[in-house]
Amino acid sequence: MDIAALLRGDAVHRAAYTDPAVFALEQERIFRRAWLYLAHESEVPRAGDYVLRRLGPDEVLLVRREDGGLSLLHNRCAHRGARIVTEPAGNARQLRCPYHSWTYALDGRLVGVPLPEGYAAKPELGLAKVARVESYRGFVFGSHAAEGQGLGEFLGGLVSAFDNMLDRAPAGTVSRFGGALRLEYRGNWKMFMENAVDLVHPGFVHRSSVEAARGQPQALAADGLTQQGAQMFLANGMRAPQWDEVPLHAFPGGHVYMGGFYKGGVIGAERDDPVFANYRKQLVERHGEEKAANVLALDRFNNLVWPNVSINARFAAMRVVQPLAADRTVVEVLCFRLDGAAPQMHDLTLQFVNLAASPASLVASDDLEVFERCQRGLQDAALDWIDVRRGVLGDRRQADGSTLGSGTSELAVRNQFAAWLQYMRQ
């Protein structure tokens, strides 16, 4: 397949979104190579704890071993191929296949086979290991590629998003809580990553919830949950000049973040109630006044680690995009607890994801609808090319190799396709 032919200047061929052969190649060349977010260490604190996750095309088990280390194993019996585990999480001393009871240690070694006398020697098989597993300050990533960039190098300019979430925790650590929301849509996975940093769509796609919130100004003075909803819905109603002031910062590898969102919008960067005042005090005790102010002032909405992670440090939430087919995607929405903070601070995180990202959300449901319309429309062969030139004249190359653009630019899409081509052509 001539991958380079799918990009032409600042346009993308529709096959990049619709062709199952392109999707299969993406799975091999992107999702079997890049570092993909798996889990947080707080999900597997004790020996024997495991979680069942998707890592690109495969189902894998992240297991805490007795020596405290982490194993990342394929969930496929080395004998006849049965899935070993079906529960999303649990604790086990050994991993045992339900079919013929082949039994594995927590590091994947085969330790027991029934009727061993029938074998000339004990089979030298074990659960297949994922090539690399690495943790960045508790956030665990896996990569199917034995070689390549280390995790830190891969994250590059986006380590600051993880650092900021951790700096926002009074104890300096975070833990996962609250389960996971899952959003399915019948569209290509790249649409989610592009839309998360598309600041022109909110005024149109989200107009219904913007107008609904404008119609109820009293909601801004109501209980905390209502207030948070109204603020979030209203935030999408910023005008183009305001969105322009939200800069996009794009990095090599396809990563990008948008800054300046909360200052310009109606969601205040800080709050002035007693719970927040106390929280702020905790941060000052940890970091000192100047750093605490900087931590809270870091004002970014979506931080994207390409190909499939979006982090919101301000609300301690993360989304992970799981491609299922060229036209099917699931987005997992995850919450983190800021260790040491009062429970009311965690309410904000739960409310944020419920209101913004549930399949019933007044916001996300309209995004999903638009992705599905695009996917349907792109089946039409009358026009092959998708134009992504918006704002191209404003892209400003920085000395460190990153690029700055205005919020209304399609810089992020261009940057993601530059990374896409790099992965796909080798």
Place this chain on the structure above:
Amino acid sequence: MTGVELWHRVQQFLFREARLLDERRLQEWLALYTDDAQYWVPYAWEQKSPKDHVSLFYETKSLLSMRIDRLERELSPLDSPMARVNHYLTNVQVDAVSVAEGAELDARAHLLFVEHRREEQRWFAGRASWRLRPRGEDFLIAAKRVDLLNADQEQGHLRFAVPF
């Protein structure tokens, strides 16, 4: 009032709520709720609290009001064209929280929700429960909870516009 009369009145009330949703009389539907009402559709099976786990819906009356306002403005791409929905209620039971006159009641039912939108019909089954506050001969809903059988299913939720 006999248990049968109470059961009948509660059931008629719940059927009326379902009908208002089905007929898109959404302002009338909202008027059935108390100002401090809580509307909750958990995202985990047997979820204990909306405060320690994500939810599909967890809304106050004001948020519900924005939800229906949004649909009535006909600006949402999701709801264009409008979904047609049917709510089926069966197995209705009433549990009196207290025997005192005018005290709140708990009602429960099995719910089947069918939504037709464009070329697709979707079915959701669940268990609904209501906390009802008597208002004269009638009731107001102080809390409603709907537990979908597939609340924690990985795929297939897609999106919802009209509440359950």
